[in-house]
Amino acid sequence: MASVRTHLWFGNDQAVEAANFYADNIPSSAVTRVFTARTEPDKPIAEVVEFTVAGHEVIGLNAGPEFHLNEAFSFYLRVDGQDEVDQFWEILTADGGEPGPCGWCKDKFGVSWQVIPRELEELSGDYTSAANQRVCQAMLTMGKIDVAELRAAYDGG
Template sequence: MAKITPCLWFNYQAEEAAKFYVSLLPHSHIDKVVRSPADNPSTRAGAVLTVEFTLAGQPFIGLNGGPQFPFTEAVSFSIDCEDQAEVDRLWEALTRGGGSPGPCGWLKDRFGLSWQIVPRALPKMLEDPDRDAASRAMQAMLKMGKIDIAGVTRAYEARPSA
């Protein structure tokens, strides 16, 4: 068992969310579903109380807590994407069915959880010791919703005219 496991409070959609999330990434699976006992005052007996799941090797708990505490952008999950195809696939899947795109590679899924869909190439460009190239990459990225690796790369590689 992991020493620290994030617990996500859902509005009675924990099992649906967990099944959706594990379908998106390798090394992901549902580990355990815990059902409510008969004497739980917050839900009916037998309803899903918690879902333990592993997402890309990281354990999580989904809690069916109700509508009191919705997600905010104060917590988000960043996905390291190998290439544009992975960025596109995850962006489409996570925004489908009620999710919403945001700026700079951020989005909210249909459960209200915030995600950062980050192509692996982006941090390398932003960390480049050539601060002018890094700045051009940053300025290009700031104008995007879903990150377009080719567009950021063009800006990064552009040389100012003399």
């Protein structure tokens, strides 16, 4: 049976470090296997790590300094409420991570994340009502998502 896993190429030999960071900080995450790929017995090619992020299977590869992760890929981290937004935003932007617009940020390894509270999804609906559109406009002005501001926008305030 076919399956799909995300495969991330890390530039600075950080694949295992990143996998361990996610396992330590994101619920339902774990490192499942680390090995070195080889073409000849004494010639390592790259370190490979298999891990899960919130139950999603991922393969990480130390691919060399010429490769860089970018916003074309992101983990969408759905959380419950402002406390979890604040908690994960702090974890992901610490030690060299970067805040971004509209709930996006990068962690210290260069992986992009969207830290999105369920309330944003609920209040945005299908973006067709005036209340949904106000929520979208409010979100577009934010870095880290502010649930209270989203609710105020939905209510017309």
